Amino acid sequence: MRITIIGAGSVGMLIASFLAEQNINVTLIVRRKEQALEIQKFGLIRKNLDGSFYTAKIQVETDFSSIKEDSLVIVAVKYGQLKPLYKTLKTLNIESPLLFLQNGLAHFQEALRLPQKTIAFGACQFGAEKESDHIVVHRGQGVLKLAVEKGQKELFKKLASTLDGKIQLVMEEDAEQMLFEKALLNCFINPITAIVQMKNGQLIENQYTYQLLLNLYDELMEAFPEKREDFQFEDVKNLCIKTAANTSSMLSDRLQMRPTEAETIIGEVIQRAAKREKPLPTLTTLYHLLLAIESGEKM
Ligand SMILES: NC(=O)C1=CN([C@@H]2O[C@H](COP(=O)(O)OP(=O)(O)OC[C@H]3O[C@@H](n4cnc5c(N)ncnc54)[C@H](OP(=O)(O)O)[C@@H]3O)[C@@H](O)[C@H]2O)C=CC1
Ligand SMILES: CC(C)(CO)C(=O)C(=O)O
Numbered sequence: 494m495r496i497t498i499i500g501a502g503s504v505g506m507l508i509a510s511f512l513a514e515q516n517i518n519v520t521l522i523v524r525r526k527e528q529a530l531e532i533q534k535f536g537l538i539r540k541n542l543d544g545s546f547y548t549a550k551i552q553v554e555t556d557f558s559s560i561k562e563d564s565l566v567i568v569a570v571k572y573g574q575l576k577p578l579y580k581t582l583k584t585l586n587i588e589s590p591l592l593f594l595q596n597g598l599a600h601f602q603e604a605l606r607l608p609q610k611t612i613a614f615g616a617c618q619f620g621a622e623k624e625s626d627h628i629v630v631h632r633g634q635g636v637l638k639l640a641v642e643k644g645q646k647e648l649f650k651k652l653a654s655t656l657d658g659k660i661q662l663v664m665e666e667d668a669e670q671m672l673f674e675k676a677l678l679n680c681f682i683n684p685i686t687a688i689v690q691m692k693n694g695q696l697i698e699n700q701y702t703y704q705l706l707l708n709l710y711d712e713l714m715e716a717f718p719e720k721r722e723d724f725q726f727e728d729v730k731n732l733c734i735k736t737a738a739n740t741s742s743m744l745s746d747r748l749q750m751r752p753t754e755a756e757t758i759i760g761e762v763i764q765r766a767a768k769r770e771k772p773l774p775t776l777t778t779l780y781h782l783l784l785a786i787e788s789g790e791k792m
């Protein structure tokens with residue numbers, strides 16, 4: 494199996510490192526020459542949950558023309574970085590399977606407009622944190638849910654067995670529902686960690702943020718009662734526990750003064766609730782706070 498990963502950030506580097514450890518032929522596509530040089534010079538280093546290290550020798554490219562026709566292409570950039578990438582993805586072989594790993598919902602319909610015959614989506618429930626251009630820290634054990642929206646499933650089943658023991662890959666049937674459920678989980682963790690600047694685990698240790706999580710749960714389940722059975726408050730707590738040491742991707746964006754994925758995660762959930770005439774006052778307040786922080790508006 495040949496795999497190309499576009500985007501050597503937290504998620505891209507972590508997955509590349511686990512794949513390389515399983516002797517998979519993996520190539521990372523990065524957009525900065527200095528990152529390519531750093532990974533070539535030092536290798537790709539993963540800091541494990543138990544404090545040990547793993548160094549992988551990995552092929553790094555800055556040029557999309559290096560993507561081999563028979564390669565599975567995993568897209569591991571942020572949602573906001575996808576727009577300029579679609580143009581390039583369109584030019585890849587239509588037989589090349591694509592796997593999108595973004596949080597949120599906005600990319601779902603957009604990705605399906607690409608000409609490739611096989612398009613799959615993933616929802617990562619592990620924690621990953623890029624420490625430098627060649628070091629990634631595994632910040633929490635968690636599954637990678639994967640659903641093939643169109644095309645071949647076999648390849649992904651093979652990927653699941655290859656990664657087994659490193660990252661647990663769970664195949665799902667309905668990609669949009671999978672992304673929606675992950676977006677719901679992110680609505681609990683991402684905005685509060687980004688606004689209050691705390692690690693995921695602190696959310697359930699602090700009485701005030703814990704109360705906010707409970708309020709969010711009540712209003713989200715009121716808006717989407719059909720989810721109540723499969724989506725327990727325990728699931729939110731468990732994700733906070735499993736990724737306790739992680740800096741959420743939204744907090745990471747905030748700390749690096751980059752745009753967050755508020756729109757594709759929280760904005761999309763608020764819109765879906767609005768269609769049912771269900772206001773989400775707590776989530777909307779968090780959303781507006783985030784947007785205010787991002788736009789830099791201060792009194
Ligand atoms: N981090 C986490 O724990 C989790 C993240 N996610 C989701 O995974 C997705 C990826 O997040 P994450 O890995 O944290 O994000 P990062 O910002 O860490 O990584 C994104 C990477 O993509 C690179 N990139 C952007 N555009 C291109 C391009 N055109 N060609 C090549 N590389 C490109 C960036 O390069 P550069 O450095 O040059 O800007 C950056 O290294 C997000 O949707 C996030 O919400 C989901 C679960 C957990
Ligand atoms: C799984 C989790 C909550 C890990 O922090 C995540 O999805 C993120 O940071 O965006």
